[in-house]
Structures are given as C-alpha cells and as structure tokens.
Amino acid sequence: MIHAHQLARTFWVDRTPVEAVRGIDLDVAPGEVVAFLGPNGAGKSTTLRMLTTLLAPTGGTAEVAGRDIGADPVAVRRRIGHVGQGNGSFDGLRVHEELYTQARFYGISRRSARARSAELLDQLQLGEQANRDVARLSGGQRRRLDIAMGLVHRPQLLFLDEPSAGLDPQSRSNLWEHIARMRAEDDTTIFLTTHYLDEADSVAERVIVIDDGRIIADGPQDQLKAKVSGDLVTVELVEPADASAAAGIAARLPTAHAVSADGDVVGFRVAEGDTATPAVVRALDAAGIRLRSTRVQRPTLDDVFLSLTGRSLRDSEN
Incomplete structure (x- = not known):
C-alpha cells in the first residue's frame, strides 16, 4: 500500500540546506495499522506530507495505493483519505451538507453521496447532529466529522495525523472504537501519527520510529520492546x-x-x-x-525510544 525508496526532503533556510528527511525506505502492506512515531522536528510530518502529495520530495520515490506520488498525485488523492491535525470542515455548512459536499468532490453521485453520508453519520454517532451547524459541534464531534470526511469515498488507505489531539480521554477512546470498527468492516490500511503512546500501544500492530530524518526502528511492538x-x-x-x-x-x-x-x-x-x-x-x-x-x-514504547536515542519521546515532545 506504501512503498518508498530513499525518500528525502531538503529545505533551504537562509541559503542553508536543512535535511528534514534523509532518504528513508518504507513498506506498508494492505490492511496494516502502522504508528509513525518521533519527536517534533524528527521528520514525521514532512514524511506524511510527501506521502499524501502535499509536499514534493527532493529525492527518492514513493508509490502510495499503487500510484506514483510525483507522476500521478491526483490518482493518489483519489485512493487515500487524509485527516490532518487541524479541522478540515467548514463552519458555514451543516454537518450533513459538509459530508455530502465532500462526497461530491470525489465524484460520487448525488444519490450515493446522500446514502454514504447517512451511513457515516450513523456509524460515527453524528446522526443527531446532522442538521446542526458545524461551528456548533463539540471538539469530539468535530473530530469524528473529520474522520467521516476522510472515509466518505471508501479509501484504500487512511492517513491520520494526530487524530485525537486535544480530545478528552473518553472522546479519544470513543474515536478509536469507531475507527477500529470501520477498519474491521472495510479492511482499510491506517498510517497514523500520535503523541499518545498508549494509543500506539493499543491500536497499532506495527511501530516505525523516526529521528533526525532517519528511520531508526521498525517492527511489531513486542519485537521492539524485546530489544529493551x-x-x-x-x-x-x-x-x-x-x-x-x-x-x-x-x-x-x-x-x-x-x-x-x-x-x-x-x-x-x-x-x-x-x-x-x-x-x-x-x-x-x-x-x-x-x-x-x-x-x-x-517496557513501553517510550522505553524503546529511550533505548534507541538516549532520550524520552515525551521529554522530546515537551
């Protein structure tokens, strides 16, 4: 589902090159749930932006959902869902209008768009908010709407960038229950970043750790923890x-x-x-x-990071 070879990105700051991602190799199989971890500035956000075609790489290649991110970015976007850190919904619409409009952007017919919107509103427990203005939703409700927008076209691959950031513990737990259920129903591949290590521990089957633009660990959680x-x-x-x-x-x-x-x-x-x-x-x-x-x-995932880098992931984030 994801195949990257020597993927790299260099930025120029005051005529000085800054290597944000330093030639990473990455393979993700269909149906996997992968947590992509690293401190701020490690390169994970830059990697995610390249894989979702929001940022062009300066080196290497990558295929996402069977399409080249450089040669055919439109085809990549048709096949993936992307839920970013910020809210992707528009305050000026009602909830059902926002979801219906998103479906139409993907070329889904009017009838199918209405049916798919109703289905997702029910699955994500947003049915009672269907006629409410998006601006009046709570943080947890709005985040679930973002997830619905990312899933409206039934993507093969879903990118989740800090999906539960800012949510209270109950809303976080509910959100992951919804995602797990939909993933089981559609066998969607999920590639996520999170600062909550307990989430990565409970949700992901595989963990990839990036630091200083390089992947320093990749494998099932138990395998990585065994190295501690x-x-x-x-x-x-x-x-x-x-x-x-x-x-x-x-x-x-x-x-x-x-x-x-x-x-x-x-x-x-x-x-x-x-x-x-x-x-x-x-x-x-x-x-x-x-x-x-x-x-x-x-051993925890933070212990894994500490053993690999000599510093705690939580301390690095702080």
Whole structure:
C-alpha cells in the first residue's frame, strides 16, 4: 500500500540546506495499522506530507495505493483519505451538507453521496447532529466529522495525523472504537501519527520510529520492546534506611542491572520480572527487610525510544 525508496526532503533556510528527511525506505502492506512515531522536528510530518502529495520530495520515490506520488498525485488523492491535525470542515455548512459536499468532490453521485453520508453519520454517532451547524459541534464531534470526511469515498488507505489531539480521554477512546470498527468492516490500511503512546500501544500492530530524518526502528511492538533490556521491577520498602541493603540484594539476582535506590524505593531491570520478583521478595524477607509493595512494569514504547536515542519521546515532545 506504501512503498518508498530513499525518500528525502531538503529545505533551504537562509541559503542553508536543512535535511528534514534523509532518504528513508518504507513498506506498508494492505490492511496494516502502522504508528509513525518521533519527536517534533524528527521528520514525521514532512514524511506524511510527501506521502499524501502535499509536499514534493527532493529525492527518492514513493508509490502510495499503487500510484506514483510525483507522476500521478491526483490518482493518489483519489485512493487515500487524509485527516490532518487541524479541522478540515467548514463552519458555514451543516454537518450533513459538509459530508455530502465532500462526497461530491470525489465524484460520487448525488444519490450515493446522500446514502454514504447517512451511513457515516450513523456509524460515527453524528446522526443527531446532522442538521446542526458545524461551528456548533463539540471538539469530539468535530473530530469524528473529520474522520467521516476522510472515509466518505471508501479509501484504500487512511492517513491520520494526530487524530485525537486535544480530545478528552473518553472522546479519544470513543474515536478509536469507531475507527477500529470501520477498519474491521472495510479492511482499510491506517498510517497514523500520535503523541499518545498508549494509543500506539493499543491500536497499532506495527511501530516505525523516526529521528533526525532517519528511520531508526521498525517492527511489531513486542519485537521492539524485546530489544529493551528487561522489565522494570520496583520495590517499595517500609524503612528507607534499608534501601542500600535491598539494592545490594537485587544486584545479585541473575540478569539484574540498572539497580537504583531512591528514598524508600529500589528499582532494577531484569529479563523476566514476574519470575525475579518472588526471588527478591524471599531474599529481602530473609534479610529482615520489610516491604510495602512490589511492581513489575513491562517496557513501553517510550522505553524503546529511550533505548534507541538516549532520550524520552515525551521529554522530546515537551
């Protein structure tokens, strides 16, 4: 569905070249849900703009939905849906008018446009707002309208650029439920960017990480997380004075590393946290060290980014 080879984009700022994207290779199969992650300035927005034909590359090639983005951008746009970061709807129309107009822009007949609009309004729970002015919609309702506009022509491939930015947690959850249901019904390929790593964790089957204009990781989430050096085990002690002794005991566990002590909390990484925790609890109990709680935390996508770049994705965004 997406095939890019050495795709690149250089900008010129005060006669100085700025390489935003540095020759990336990318392949996305039909039906995949791919999360494209990276900090601000990493090149993900520039890549997305090139793949959606909104920005011409300065190097390399790409085919999107079977069409060349440079030689046949109109055919690409006919086959893709694109939901950008800003609202794509027009305040001066009613909800059903906006969706119907979008369908007509794609050459859909009047009868089919009305039927498709009604179908999407129902699927995205916007039926009660059909006659309401777009300007009067809430943030979550307007975002669902943006999704409907991106899907009105049944695209093979849907690009979602920060689709849930600015939404409250419930609206975010509802939005992804709608997208997942429609994707299951139509087998739509989804390529998304998001700053919410929990979304990428729960929605995407595959994660691509870009930094400094280069792809630095690409694969299923579990595969990427396996590269992070172990689960994080934290032990909260009753007496902070026992922290040093507890850290010493933890350090003697097989595969334990990155041992730290901070107040009444001792943390360490180990290959299998669930297996190591009972062993450390028994050892601490034998040493007379009382525990308040223990916790095992699996590697997250932010841990993946930290291990790859030496910095947290969240810190980079901030």
